[in-house]
Amino acid sequence: MTDSDAQQAALLALRDKIDGIDAEIGRLISERAQCAQRVADVKTAAGATDAVFYRPEREAQVLRKAMERNSGPLSDEEMARLFREIMSACLALEQPVKVAYLGPEGTFTQQAALKHFGQSAVALPFSAIDEVFREVEAGAVNYGVVPVENSTEGVVSHTLDNFMNSNLKICGEVELRVHHNLVVSDVTNVDSITRIYSHGQSLAQCRKWLDSHYPNIERIAVSSNAEAARRLKGEWNAAAIAPLKAAELYDLRIIAEKIEDQPDNSTRFLIIGAQEVPSSGKDKTSLLVAMRNQPGALHSLLEPFHRNSIDLTRVESRPSRSGVWTYVFFVDFTGHKDDARVSETLAEVASQVADLKVLGSYPKAVL
Amino acid sequence: MTDSDAQQAALLALRDKIDGIDAEIGRLISERAQCAQRVADVKTAAGATDAVFYRPEREAQVLRKAMERNSGPLSDEEMARLFREIMSACLALEQPVKVAYLGPEGTFTQQAALKHFGQSAVALPFSAIDEVFREVEAGAVNYGVVPVENSTEGVVSHTLDNFMNSNLKICGEVELRVHHNLVVSDVTNVDSITRIYSHGQSLAQCRKWLDSHYPNIERIAVSSNAEAARRLKGEWNAAAIAPLKAAELYDLRIIAEKIEDQPDNSTRFLIIGAQEVPSSGKDKTSLLVAMRNQPGALHSLLEPFHRNSIDLTRVESRPSRSGVWTYVFFVDFTGHKDDARVSETLAEVASQVADLKVLGSYPKAVL
Numbered sequence: 189m190t191d192s193d194a195q196q197a198a199l200l201a202l203r204d205k206i207d208g209i210d211a212e213i214g215r216l217i218s219e220r221a222q223c224a225q226r227v228a229d230v231k232t233a234a235g236a237t238d239a240v241f242y243r244p245e246r247e248a249q250v251l252r253k254a255m256e257r258n259s260g261p262l263s264d265e266e267m268a269r270l271f272r273e274i275m276s277a278c279l280a281l282e283q284p285v286k287v288a289y290l291g292p293e294g295t296f297t298q299q300a301a302l303k304h305f306g307q308s309a310v311a312l313p314f315s316a317i318d319e320v321f322r323e324v325e326a327g328a329v330n331y332g333v334v335p336v337e338n339s340t341e342g343v344v345s346h347t348l349d350n351f352m353n354s355n356l357k358i359c360g361e362v363e364l365r366v367h368h369n370l371v372v373s374d375v376t377n378v379d380s381i382t383r384i385y386s387h388g389q390s391l392a393q394c395r396k397w398l399d400s401h402y403p404n405i406e407r408i409a410v411s412s413n414a415e416a417a418r419r420l421k422g423e424w425n426a427a428a429i430a431p432l433k434a435a436e437l438y439d440l441r442i443i444a445e446k447i448e449d450q451p452d453n454s455t456r457f458l459i460i461g462a463q464e465v466p467s468s469g470k471d472k473t474s475l476l477v478a479m480r481n482q483p484g485a486l487h488s489l490l491e492p493f494h495r496n497s498i499d500l501t502r503v504e505s506r507p508s509r510s511g512v513w514t515y516v517f518f519v520d521f522t523g524h525k526d527d528a529r530v531s532e533t534l535a536e537v538a539s540q541v542a543d544l545k546v547l548g549s550y551p552k553a554v555l
Numbered sequence: 556m557t558d559s560d561a562q563q564a565a566l567l568a569l570r571d572k573i574d575g576i577d578a579e580i581g582r583l584i585s586e587r588a589q590c591a592q593r594v595a596d597v598k599t600a601a602g603a604t605d606a607v608f609y610r611p612e613r614e615a616q617v618l619r620k621a622m623e624r625n626s627g628p629l630s631d632e633e634m635a636r637l638f639r640e641i642m643s644a645c646l647a648l649e650q651p652v653k654v655a656y657l658g659p660e661g662t663f664t665q666q667a668a669l670k671h672f673g674q675s676a677v678a679l680p681f682s683a684i685d686e687v688f689r690e691v692e693a694g695a696v697n698y699g700v701v702p703v704e705n706s707t708e709g710v711v712s713h714t715l716d717n718f719m720n721s722n723l724k725i726c727g728e729v730e731l732r733v734h735h736n737l738v739v740s741d742v743t744n745v746d747s748i749t750r751i752y753s754h755g756q757s758l759a760q761c762r763k764w765l766d767s768h769y770p771n772i773e774r775i776a777v778s779s780n781a782e783a784a785r786r787l788k789g790e791w792n793a794a795a796i797a798p799l800k801a802a803e804l805y806d807l808r809i810i811a812e813k814i815e816d817q818p819d820n821s822t823r824f825l826i827i828g829a830q831e832v833p834s835s836g837k838d839k840t841s842l843l844v845a846m847r848n849q850p851g852a853l854h855s856l857l858e859p860f861h862r863n864s865i866d867l868t869r870v871e872s873r874p875s876r877s878g879v880w881t882y883v884f885f886v887d888f889t890g891h892k893d894d895a896r897v898s899e900t901l902a903e904v905a906s907q908v909a910d911l912k913v914l915g916s917y918p919k920a921v922l
Contacts, residue, residue, distance in 0.1 A: 273637055
């Protein structure tokens with residue numbers, strides 16, 4: 189047997205094994221889909237015409253378990269992504285989830301909708317955040333996906349402001365991790381960089397980092413990552429700003445990672461719906477609080493959270509639209525509103541402020 | 556035990572069962588990923604520095620098997636989609652496939668790239684078909700995805716023309732089925748339709764059908780399917796043109812299906828690469844043929860295919876860029892160039908024409 193024959197034999201054996209595994213996986217996916225159908229039957233048999241088939245807390249639990257059980261070689265993220273798609277396909281059997289997102293197609297919000305609901309959901313773009321809210325409120329769709337924290341501050345405000353006049357709940361959050369990196373090619377002399385190429389938008393998102401690390405370097409906005417990479421390969425004194433996948437695609441070397449100015453909060457999205465979501469075990473809660481403008485008001489709002497060891501993840505003030513209040517705050521913290529400690533804290537806070545509205549308790553982003 | 560208790564107990568039992576199935580699926584996916592790693596090890600151990608990890612014919616076979624084995628309740632298409640993602644994740648472990656596609660993001664070509672390579676591939680948009688060819692030729696990416704048949708005839712030509720000056724092979728094809736439907740809402744009086752709303756582009760793609768079925772009806776171009784649906788709900792004398800998912804999303808009733816003027820060939824894409832693809836068992840072959848302009852030339856080109864019962868799926872003539880030839884034809888047929896009957900036919904045809912170039916034999920689109 190030659191080397192090549194041995195190799196062929198080894199490959200054939202492995203492929204046979206993979207075929208056997210695939211047959212098993214296929215059988216189990218079918219069995220899982222049957223179970224999902226029976227879940228739907230039980231819910232429908234209970235006579236509820238508005239039976240809820242999609243349970244955000246249950247989905248989060250299934251994904252977390254899939255990640256906990258995973259011992260490689262796939263990353264936890266890849267494993268969870270596969271389970272997301274399996275759940276999405278099973279769910280669509282009964283009732284495809286209908287989702288409205290802030291369009292157009294090809295935006296990060298579409299990517300967020302796909303990431304959260306999987307490819308079997310029916311998702312359509314809308315041209316404004318208000319429209320997404322309206323579609324969900326009218327019951328035309330089950331859920332909406334809107335950006336809440338990204339580099340365009342205006343978009344964020346618009347989403348938050350919509351909650352002031354809406355009874356919709358936050359049913360989930362999605363995080364997209366798109367990091368910027370400073371990259372060079374194999375011809376670059378790293379000590380002699382005199383220009384940095386990137387999208388205008390990427391340059392803007394890394395402005396502070398560039399100001400402090402490369403203050404006197406020319407920044408040149410180009411049309412695409414591809415274009416930046418191409419220039420890089422021809423100029424020994426140039427670097428570029430690019431996301432990881434572009435660096436991989438063009439075999440570029442990363443010399444500084446995650447250089448965006450707002451590292452944590454640049455790409456977060458909310459799932460909005462009519463549903464209250466039970467605890468998944470690892471949850472977040474978002475509040476809208478209206479307060480009179482008096483000395484120490486913000487401190488007295490936040491103190492009970494601190495005293496009860498509730499971790500605030502975000503506090504954001506917004507101008508109120510009503511003349512009565514002076515401040516409106518959006519507050520995010522870790523925990524579910526039905527947790528004893530949280531509900532006591534909320535009761536205490538509610539007694540001190542003009543108005544308190546729980547926008548929703550929902551599973552922390554799994555991925 | 557009350558009804559509700561019984562329901563809860565039934566649901567809990569089903570969820571436990573699903574959790575057990577999920578644990579098994581997770582274990583098998585990990586095992587499959589390990590096998591994929593070993594396949595890569597065997598290939599690398601053979602000393603080939605350019606070992607090919609992605610095998611279009613093998614992927615096609617795996618997907619076809621997954622569909623054949625499937626006995627529901629998921630559709631064959633959903634099952635294949637899940638296996639596509641599992642393969643994509645396993646492959647990315649070793650070497651993520653790098654793909655260049657005709658952008659921008661959010662276009663059908665991106666959707667085609669995703670459909671063919673799964674979400675674990677590294678895919679980046681390029682702004683022109685030539686650029687996609689150039690990236691693949693330069694070895695910067697493994698594959699390119701370009702449209703070959705859609706409603707914009709110019710794009711098609713551009714892809715075909717690129718093959719005249721390129722040594723790249725066709726490694727696969729992707730079909731996207733996006734059908735247009737005539738839809739109405741529950742307030743519509745179907746016998747009194749006086750206007751039809753849709754995207755300008757959709758109206759154009761259904762022009763002939765509309766001319767013959769609704770010749771004197773006003774056609775109104777609106778900005779989105781959402782907008783068309785909204786108008787529909789307020790006007791008893793209106794219909795709209797919408798894809799299936801929009802009809803589902805807005806609870807619209809389809810009164811005529813697949814009304815686009817070019818039903819079969821409107822959305823086909825080619826995967827281009829440097830690789831020759833062995834037979835998958837169900838293949839297609841694309842040829843580029845240059846012929847002198849003489850009487851009966853086309854007939855003598857096509858006759859051998861007919862005589863040998865080879866099914867031609869497409870013949871398209873293009874102006875040659877060289878002065879010597881008068882005609883250039885692109886010919887697609889069913890079969891692989893290594894099939895005895897096909898190779899004999901090709902030899903016969905080659906002896907009669909000025910030039911014959913096999914652009915590639917590749918698996919027929921599985922989904």
